Amino acid sequence: DAGVTQSPTHLIKTRGQQVTLRCSPISGHKSVSWYQQVLGQGPQFIFQYYEKEERGRGNFPDRFSARQFPNYSSELNVNALLLGDSALYLCASSPTHGVGVNEQFFGPGTRLTVL
Amino acid sequence: GQNIDQPTEMTATEGAIVQINCTYQTSGFNGLFWYQQHAGEAPTFLSYNVLDGLEEKGRFSSFLSRSKGYSYLLLKELQMKDSASYLCAVRTSGGYNKLIFGAGTRLAVHP
Numbered sequence: 001d002a003g004v005t006q007s008p009t010h011l012i013k014t015r016g017q018q019v020t021l022r023c024s025p026i027s028g029h030k031s032v033s034w035y036q037q038v039l040g041q042g043p044q045f046i047f048q049y050y051e052k053e054e055r056g057r058g059n060f061p062d063r064f065s066a067r068q069f070p071n072y073s074s075e076l077n078v079n080a081l082l083l084g085d086s087a088l089y090l091c092a093s094s095p096t097h098g099v100g101v102n103e104q105f106f107g108p109g110t111r112l113t114v115l
Numbered sequence: 116g117q118n119i120d121q122p123t124e125m126t127a128t129e130g131a132i133v134q135i136n137c138t139y140q141t142s143g144f145n146g147l148f149w150y151q152q153h154a155g156e157a158p159t160f161l162s163y164n165v166l167d168g169l170e171e172k173g174r175f176s177s178f179l180s181r182s183k184g185y186s187y188l189l190l191k192e193l194q195m196k197d198s199a200s201y202l203c204a205v206r207t208s209g210g211y212n213k214l215i216f217g218a219g220t221r222l223a224v225h226p
Contacts, residue, residue, distance in 0.1 A: 042216030
């Protein structure tokens with residue numbers, strides 16, 4: 001079975017540009033979450049979507065936005081890129097959004113470098 | 116505020132046992148997760164605790180004390196492939212799946 005897939009794998013942008021990252025969850029999973037992982041740190045929660053609705057948002061500026069499509073895939077958009085946005089962006093899918101183990105399965109990530 | 120603390124680095128010998136501690140202070144609690152992350156790769160799920168006590172899964176065990184805000188991951192019969200970062204994460208209350216991660220513990224296993 002295919003796991004969580006993300007594209008692109010690597011991306012280089014310059015300050016002020018905009019970027020779109022894509023994620024396809026595991027088949028049957030309806031919840032997608034986005035995390036930012038700066039080198040040497042743990043992942044930081046950005047968004048969670050479930051059934052195409054935003055269910056949670058982390059402490060990130062409005063330059064960060066996301067959406068989920070009817071097939072449960074998701075896009076993360078970042079506008080007006082800053083050097084500090086350079087990080088590994090991880091997408092995680094889970095069957096639902098609530099309680100129980102409901103473990104999140106992470107994709108391989110998109111490595112974004114802002115110059 | 117939300118705070119999760121774990122040691123930055125640990126070293127251990129192949130075949131030995133190592134315990135990685137995690138303390139947390141969060142505004143809600145709905146389960147604690149341990150993930151393993153090899154360099155340059157995605158985190159992979161190791162264990163989940165929501166009630167106090169020990170959960171055992173092969174060479175890995177995880178313990179939780181909610182009253183103390185404390186958990187540990189125990190790795191037995193260490194292998195070289197266990198060299199990785201180990202992330203402690205708390206799922207806060209609120210009905211959704213937000214995880215608060217610690218910075219991770221880099222474990223180096225030596226022959």
